[in-house]
Amino acid sequence: MKKNSNIIELENIETIYEGEKSPVIYDINFKVKPGEFISVIGPNGAGKTTFLETINGLLSYSKGKCFVFGKEIKKHKSEIRKEIGYVIQNFEMDPLAPFLCKDIVMSGRTGKIGTFRFARKNDWDKVWYSMGLVGMIDFANRPIGKLSGGEFQKILLSRALAQNPKILLLDEPFSNLDYASRKQVETLLNRIHEKNNITILIVSHDLSFVPSRCKRIIVIDHGKIIMDGSREKILKSDIINSIFNGNGGKK
Amino acid sequence: MIDFPSALLITSILGAILAGFACSTTGAFVVRMNLSSIGYLMSHAAFAGAAFGLMISIDPIIGAIIFSFGISLILGPLAEKARLESNIVIGFLFSFMIALAFIFLNFIPGTAASARALRILWGSIFSVSTSDLLLLSIFSFILIVFVIIFYKELIAIMFNRKLAESSGINTRLYYFAVLFLTGIAVSFSIRIVGGLLVFALIINPTSTAYQFFFDFKKIFIFSPIIGIVSCLVGFWLSLISDFPIGASIVLISAIFFTIAIIFSPKRKKGKSKIQQSVS
Numbered sequence: 001m002k003k004n005s006n007i008i009e010l011e012n013i014e015t016i017y018e019g020e021k022s023p024v025i026y027d028i029n030f031k032v033k034p035g036e037f038i039s040v041i042g043p044n045g046a047g048k049t050t051f052l053e054t055i056n057g058l059l060s061y062s063k064g065k066c067f068v069f070g071k072e073i074k075k076h077k078s079e080i081r082k083e084i085g086y087v088i089q090n091f092e093m094d095p096l097a098p099f100l101c102k103d104i105v106m107s108g109r110t111g112k113i114g115t116f117r118f119a120r121k122n123d124w125d126k127v128w129y130s131m132g133l134v135g136m137i138d139f140a141n142r143p144i145g146k147l148s149g150g151e152f153q154k155i156l157l158s159r160a161l162a163q164n165p166k167i168l169l170l171d172e173p174f175s176n177l178d179y180a181s182r183k184q185v186e187t188l189l190n191r192i193h194e195k196n197n198i199t200i201l202i203v204s205h206d207l208s209f210v211p212s213r214c215k216r217i218i219v220i221d222h223g224k225i226i227m228d229g230s231r232e233k234i235l236k237s238d239i240i241n242s243i244f245n246g247n248g249g250k251k
Numbered sequence: 252m253i254d255f256p257s258a259l260l261i262t263s264i265l266g267a268i269l270a271g272f273a274c275s276t277t278g279a280f281v282v283r284m285n286l287s288s289i290g291y292l293m294s295h296a297a298f299a300g301a302a303f304g305l306m307i308s309i310d311p312i313i314g315a316i317i318f319s320f321g322i323s324l325i326l327g328p329l330a331e332k333a334r335l336e337s338n339i340v341i342g343f344l345f346s347f348m349i350a351l352a353f354i355f356l357n358f359i360p361g362t363a364a365s366a367r368a369l370r371i372l373w374g375s376i377f378s379v380s381t382s383d384l385l386l387l388s389i390f391s392f393i394l395i396v397f398v399i400i401f402y403k404e405l406i407a408i409m410f411n412r413k414l415a416e417s418s419g420i421n422t423r424l425y426y427f428a429v430l431f432l433t434g435i436a437v438s439f440s441i442r443i444v445g446g447l448l449v450f451a452l453i454i455n456p457t458s459t460a461y462q463f464f465f466d467f468k469k470i471f472i473f474s475p476i477i478g479i480v481s482c483l484v485g486f487w488l489s490l491i492s493d494f495p496i497g498a499s500i501v502l503i504s505a506i507f508f509t510i511a512i513i514f515s516p517k518r519k520k521g522k523s524k525i526q527q528s529v530s
């Protein structure tokens with residue numbers, strides 16, 4: 001147990017995939033204070049998803065130490081994950097998949113409810129609340145496979161929020177969303193952050209969608225954090241222009 | 252129609268119902284996890300086990316159960332270790348079991364013994380003993396308790412294993428448990444209904460239920476119901492037509508599946524409200 005004020009702390013982290021020789025991310029030193037809203041940006045293949053999945057322990061690191069809530073993730077995986085909401089990068093869903101939206105949102109609370117326990121009224125209240133928050137309450141009894149990309153993304157966000165997390169990790173939450181939906185999700189994230197003071201890390205390869213409450217940006221390129229600073233400083237930086245060609249694509 | 256002693260008929264019907272329940276309940280997992288070939292694997296593991304039992308002069312049933320248990324225990328960890336889809340590992344183990352069976356049979360003198368081992372593969376519903384019924388009843392009870400207690404975990408894993416893991420669920424444990432229970436369901440049922448029928452009872456009722464429902468809970472409820480009804484109607488068909496029982500049950504479940512595909516509400520398009528309002 002590490003006693004300091006950081007909610008997330010990564011020390012010299014290096015993550016290598018099985019069968020690979022070179023690490024996807026390396027020399028990662030990163031500290032997050034509770035309530036911070038951080039954008040993690042970088043071109044495709046820079047290691048952003050690996051970075052997020054190292055924090056919640058879905059990928060185990062080969063070097064260094066990763067502490068979340070002062071506990072090392074390798075030793076306290078299940079316990080820590082119950083407090084981290086994760087929105088995965090959009091994946092393909094079978095249109096005939098036999099799952100209703102409300103059950104998917106409830107599945108976010110599974111770890112929190114605990115083994116050998118059943119969902120209670122309080123858990124369902126959290127489900128309805130988080131579905132209402134993303135404007136998807138009318139979709140509760142709809143099959144998950146019948147949703148559009150944007151609606152599906154909102155259900156995944158609602159699933160993470162139903163967990164009542166202390167940390168929210170969002171992997172490309174704006175992908176598959178049209179402009180109006182992006183604005184909606186952005187407003188929503190700002191509101192959640194303002195209201196609940198949740199620590200949010202949002203991964204994106206698009207510079208044009210950094211939520212207004214996000215005050216800190218880190219830039220990852222070729223597996224390394226190359227910049228970490230205030231929103232204003234990073235967005236005005238020349239290095240950003242050398243990595244992105246202005247529209248989020250890789251040069 | 253052949254006259255059977257009523258006690259034999261009742262035990263046979265009970266055997267079919269229990270096998271129908273166990274196989275079609277685990278079928279809900281199998282269909283979702285794309286593990287359809289697990290039926291082949293377990294039937295041939297039982298066959299290899301029976302051949303092994305005959306080779307070392309023990310009851311072939313004991314050999315069959317030991318091999319089936321062993322295979323259902325190693326299937327999950329092996330797939331995980333090899334970083335391959337479970338279906339690929341099933342294919343590997345299936346061919347390995349056939350090879351072992353042939354090697355063991357090679358050491359058994361006489362064709363009568365080989366025929367005993369082959370009976371494991373085909374099964375016989377009229378050879379159901381009270382201990383078979385008891386084993387399947389206990390297993391069915393365990394299966395119901397497992398699904399009820401771990402329903403929320405199972406739903407999360409069936410939807411997306413990575414997301415389930417990220418919520419704090421030990422997905423590996425449940426995944427292995429599902430594979431193990433499926434293996435056990437098959438190995439307990441195989442001697443009663445045979446390899447062909449086990450395969451049909453795992454796949455057909457769940458695939459039929461899939462045509463009607465978007466709610467996994469309903470699939471869990473209706474899959475065993477369809478399985479049991481298929482068994483009973485198939486049994487009745489066999490009695491009135493003198494068709495083999497296994498084939499009759501497969502036939503009925505295939506008819507149910509075909510009807511489900513034709514009338515599936517999942518594929519029906521609703522009437523356009525825009526057109527109606529225009530006209």
